Amino acid sequence: MAEKYDAIVVGAGHNGLTNAAYLAKAGLKVVVLERNGYIGGAAVSRELYPNWKYTNCSYVCSLLRPEIIRDLRLPSQGLQVVPYGGGVTFMQNGDYFGNHTDHERHHRELARHSKRDADAYSRYEADVMKQTRIIRPFLMRTPPDPTSLKPRDIRELIGMAKAFGGMGEVGLADTMRFWTMSIGDFLEEYFESDVVKAHLAGSGIIGTALGVYSPGTAYVLLHHYMGDVDGSIGSWGLARGGMGAVSNALAGAFKSFGGTVQCDSEVAQIIVKNGKTVGVALTNGDEIHGRIVVSNLDPKRTFLKIMQETDLPKDLVSKAKNFKIRGSSGKLNIALDGLPTFNGLPKESPLCLGEKHFIDSLPRMERAYDDWKSGTWSKDPYVDMLIPTQVDPTMAPPGKHMMSVFVQYAPPKIDGRDWTSEDRDAFGKTVIDQISSYSPNFKDLILHCEVRSPQDIENEVGLTEGNIFMGELTFDQLLFNRPFPGYAQYRVPAVKGMYMCGSGTHPGGGVMAAPGANAAREILMDLNRASLVPRGYDDD
Amino acid sequence: MIPHNESMILHTPFHSRCEAACEVNLWEDWKGYTTPQVFTEIDMEYFAVRNSTGVFDLSPMTKYRISGSDSGAFINKLITRDIRKLAVGRVSYVLWCDGEGKVMDDGTIFRLSENDYRLCCYTRALDWLMWTAEGFDVTICEETAEVAALAVQGPTSCAVLKAMGFSGIELLKPFGMAYFNFSGSQLMVSRTGFTGDLGYEVWMEPNLGEIFWDALFDAGKLYGIRAIGSSALDMLRIEAGFLQAGVDFVPADEAIRSGRSRSPFELGLGWLVSFDKPVFNGRKALLKERAQGSRYAFVYLDVEGNKPAEHAFVYHADIEVGTITSAAWCPTAKTNIAFAQVDARYGSKGQSLIAEIYYERELKWTRVMASCKVIDGPVFAPARRRQTPAPNF
Incomplete structure (x- = not known):
């Protein structure tokens, strides 16, 4: 006898859990089905080395909507986001650029590299803030369908038009340029120092299969700036206990509303009858019934893997096939016997608490991308390295450390073939060597190292090609085009009862929980139930 | 000297x-x-x-050392809580009132030995302590x-x-x-x-x-x-959720205008008053207040939105019913919290109120009328605060 639920959420990632929490809060009987033996998807903390917790996929937190944290009472479920500050880009000449949190200290550090850049920074900051002000109000809203005549869509479109209209002609032109230009070109309009540009450009390429001179990367920078930690826009923090704390808190909230999480339950097929979802079939042959099915998987996996092509309109299948979700990032997670030292920086420097980068010019970053295009990992990689245990006392024994190393670029396939374990080892060595050349004692401190290629991330987490955002964040795949035109309102119009709630939908990835919450609002609306999903906070 | x-x-x-x-x-x-x-x-x-x-x-x-054979009896006259229950080697959170039952200050009392106590507080209270000490065999020394x-x-x-x-x-x-x-x-x-x-x-x-x-x-x-x-x-x-003297209440002996001081009940601290004791400063007035009801209520407010409600007026419908004394966006609890002094009729749990919040962005002031709800306690109370043995992190 198959179990019957009101709603089945496929995938216990943070968006699946957020979505499920709101549906359960509204009184629905909800089950979340997870393929792995643990929940969290790409927001997990895993003990892969005794007494060390690895935040081994996503690793920092800023975009997670404070409205959702508060509304679902996630702090009472153990979630705490702690800001860390700092950040350094090391240079080949032995110097570095440090990202001080104190405004005046930051100015002085910029001036050490270029006095003009130091003064230009306020113009840069204001211009980026103008763009974040435009985008932030849309995060907790469903994108309007520009072809629709429904009053709600028209109302939302008018709101959008007002926001853009309010910028004036020059502002509108700037915005259009910003959304389409490269991060390299954008930064050239403000700065002359190579290292300053390289430091800032990182946010434009993280998780993206594009180079610093590829159009569209300026927006990706915005995606990393539009979050906040307690109202400090652009700040990033650590989830105490690793990113698994986010998923665990969401699961705790979901369960407190009576929801069920079922691990080791891989969905093989979403069952559609007469144009309606009726449930899912698991790989073990079990069937679970429910008239609402919500997929937390990426659009490719949702429509091409666990749905039948024959159940879907042809345009949807071809749009899913054409969806851009290229893998471009790898990850190393390392247990350290102590805190490594870095050339030129005292251990106590607050700069050390933040991310460290080891690439000091845009041309070097572009060459790192060239390697990816040639089907191999970057030989001089862009690394976003963080030692969360400098701030978080819960992840390793006192005095020991966990290092999270995000690596850009690594291709989903090596020269068109699968990764071998030799490839993985060589990739790991490239990254460790890159860090070692700026940290003399780093190699000696390594106790254990997990190396994850995009292929590993795909296999373990289920992100197609290992793309961390569930689809690239370029303008052709944003707002009412995310994941595809005509499908941006979380429902699958041709199949009644079928919804999407993953980062492949608006407003995209980065552990925001907004897609899951927005999707829940749409589902509850379709059920004629009151929306429990909170409105976004106003900045102004 | x-x-x-x-x-x-x-x-x-x-x-x-x-x-x-x-x-x-x-x-x-x-x-x-x-x-x-x-x-x-x-x-x-x-x-x-x-x-x-x-x-x-x-x-x-401010710290006072209180010793002598009557030290316990003296403290019991001073404070509203029953100090007889405090064992040697223990600390108690206390407050004390003037003769009208209005709060002068709160603080902590440490029982160092049988007849030896330390009082740690915000205001300077020696004058009041000495008045209260008349007739007791007690020595009070300031040891700040x-x-x-x-x-x-x-x-x-x-x-x-x-x-x-x-x-x-x-x-x-x-x-x-x-x-x-x-x-x-x-x-x-x-x-x-x-x-x-x-x-x-x-x-x-x-x-x-x-x-x-x-x-x-x-x-x-x-x-x-x-x-x-x-x-x-x-x-x-x-x-x-901790009150601060001089911010969330006016110490009774510093209040100039009538009606500006508050009783323990009006500060949400009625649980610190022990009427079992036959005598303590303010007892009579507090008994009367308990029987007749308080004029004001201290409340914790969960304020909608993310703008701290500092110094806001509090309304019920169109009527001003109180003011906010402390407010902050709480980074761990991720809640916009405020402490308010309101008309006691609007102080019960679940009461909806409105805070009139002003905030500035680039020299432009904006007013929001934010809905708030009276909540029953502080928003942050982690288990580790009470756990024994205490955890390592």
Whole structure:
């Protein structure tokens, strides 16, 4: 006898859990089905080395909507986001650029590299803030369908038009340029120092299969700036206990509303009858019934893997096939016997608490991308390295450390073939060597190292090609085009009862929980139930 | 005797260390002592207490030593709570009232031995203590400058003190006290604080100050220790729901305008009043208030949105029913919290009110009428605050 639920959420990632929490809060009987033996998807903390917790996929937190944290009472479920500050880009000449949190200290550090850049920074900051002000109000809203005549869509479109209209002609032109230009070109309009540009450009390429001179990367920078930690826009923090704390808190909230999480339950097929979802079939042959099915998987996996092509309109299948979700990032997670030292920086420097980068010019970053295009990992990689245990006392024994190393670029396939374990080892060595050349004692401190290629991330987490955002964040795949035109309102119009709630939908990835919450609002609306999903906070 | 040629502003026993750590050089005058508002950055200091360990110099807190055969009886006349229940080696949170039953101050009482107590508070109260002491065999000495104190607060604070060699500290219960040998002397540790988190206060002779600070920060290196200033402490105490004299209420003997002082009931502190005791200052007035009802209510408000409701008026429908005394966006609880004094008719749990909040963006002021709800207690109360043995993080 198959179990019957009101709603089945496929995938216990943070968006699946957020979505499920709101549906359960509204009184629905909800089950979340997870393929792995643990929940969290790409927001997990895993003990892969005794007494060390690895935040081994996503690793920092800023975009997670404070409205959702508060509304679902996630702090009472153990979630705490702690800001860390700092950040350094090391240079080949032995110097570095440090990202001080104190405004005046930051100015002085910029001036050490270029006095003009130091003064230009306020113009840069204001211009980026103008763009974040435009985008932030849309995060907790469903994108309007520009072809629709429904009053709600028209109302939302008018709101959008007002926001853009309010910028004036020059502002509108700037915005259009910003959304389409490269991060390299954008930064050239403000700065002359190579290292300053390289430091800032990182946010434009993280998780993206594009180079610093590829159009569209300026927006990706915005995606990393539009979050906040307690109202400090652009700040990033650590989830105490690793990113698994986010998923665990969401699961705790979901369960407190009576929801069920079922691990080791891989969905093989979403069952559609007469144009309606009726449930899912698991790989073990079990069937679970429910008239609402919500997929937390990426659009490719949702429509091409666990749905039948024959159940879907042809345009949807071809749009899913054409969806851009290229893998471009790898990850190393390392247990350290102590805190490594870095050339030129005292251990106590607050700069050390933040991310460290080891690439000091845009041309070097572009060459790192060239390697990816040639089907191999970057030989001089862009690394976003963080030692969360400098701030978080819960992840390793006192005095020991966990290092999270995000690596850009690594291709989903090596020269068109699968990764071998030799490839993985060589990739790991490239990254460790890159860090070692700026940290003399780093190699000696390594106790254990997990190396994850995009292929590993795909296999373990289920992100197609290992793309961390569930689809690239370029303008052709944003707002009412995310994941595809005509499908941006979380429902699958041709199949009644079928919804999407993953980062492949608006407003995209980065552990925001907004897609899951927005999707829940749409589902509850379709059920004629009151929306429990909170409105976004106003900045102004 | 106080020398007459001293400088205008005093230094605490930890001043040299605070000065070295105070990178942003922001100081304030606290009861005549210069103390840091901020050492490096408010947020980092706040999060030290919520995530690792923060250290706050509370030496300027007013301290009185109360001893003598009638000390217990005297204290029981002074305060509203029943001190007879306080065992030696325990600490109690107390308040005291004037004859009208209005709160003069709150503080902590440490029972050091059978007939020996320490009172630690915000205001200077010797005059009132002496009035109350008439007829009792009791000696009251002000010892503010004779006792140096550091609050060591946060989830790793127990681990830090353990690393200093204070073995068994993890077994100390909330509001308990213990003594440890340190550098040829003895110091007292109490499991108390003003942050709502796991934490301790360490009391010592002033000449131990610098060497204790150094040993503490040395031991805390691996546990994220950081000095914190008064700005971070203010965020912490609001999140934890602690009232501050002079901010959330006017100490009764300082109130000039009539109706500005408040009773314990009006501050949400009725649980500190023990009518079992036959005599204490303000008892008669408080009995009357209990029978007739209070005029005002102190409430915690959960305020909609993310704009702190500092200094806001509070409305019910169109009627002004109160004002907000403290407000903050709480970074750990992720809630916009406010303390308010409202007309008692609007002070019950679940009551919906409206806060009139003004905020400025680039020289333009905006007003929001934010809905708020009266909630039944502080928004931050982690399990580790009460756990014994205390956790390591």
